[in-house]
Amino acid sequence: MTKKPDAQLLIRDYAEEDRPRERLIRQGPQSLSNQELIAILLRTGSKEESVLKLSNHLLHQFDGLRLLKEASLDEIMLIKGIGEAKAVQIMAAIEIGRRIGNLAFHDRYVIRSPEDGANYLMNDMRFLNQEHFVCLYLNTKNQVLHQQTIFIGSLNASIVHPREVVRP
Known part of the structure; x- marks a missing residue:
């Protein structure tokens, strides 16, 4: 891995086996951090930030996933480097996760305890x-x-x- 002078590492600067997408394919999604999963959703960074730095900035701004799950489109778009398309992708992924989490409970869940x-x-x-x-x-x-x-x-x-x- 080569080091850039401004310590701004891009995905292409990582060894192929260390890149988030390749690690997900090889080791499964549970092997990735929240930052890496969001980086996969965002796909690209901005001119100023790599996708990993951008995803880290997003998580830091919302104190991790806890507040991000309740964020509005406009709040997500306040992060420099995240436009409407990226914000929509993040919101869609959060909603899919929410719906999957609720799937098992809508089919006449039985309460025994x-x-x-x-x-x-x-x-x-x-x-x-x-x-x-x-x-x-x-x-x-x-x-x-x-x-x-x-x-x-x-x-x-x-x-x-x-x-x-x-x-x-």
Whole structure:
């Protein structure tokens, strides 16, 4: 690997076996960092930044994937080097991931334990900033029929009257 004077390494400067796309093919997607996965989505950098540096800048701006998953098109496009096309690609990939994560839960998920209930709601509730009181309504076979947020509370508390749970 040759070193550029400004330490701006381009993908072509990496040995072929060290490039993200080739590593994904050879070792699978789990072998790549978030930065490398986003670099594959972006495909190219800008005149000022390599694609790896651009993807690192994007992750740094949104504090990793946690805030990136909620970012708007305009917020992503505020990153220098990311235009509308790249921002749309990122948002599409995030939405596909969200939909895949929810796939298993829409086919009449069966609740057999509190852990099953937690697993059912985890993707939707994992990153909420406030307490949410969510009810799962089941049929006689313990299959989820409906999910409803009854109350959104404070940072760490939700106060709900039983009639609010039973009414729906």
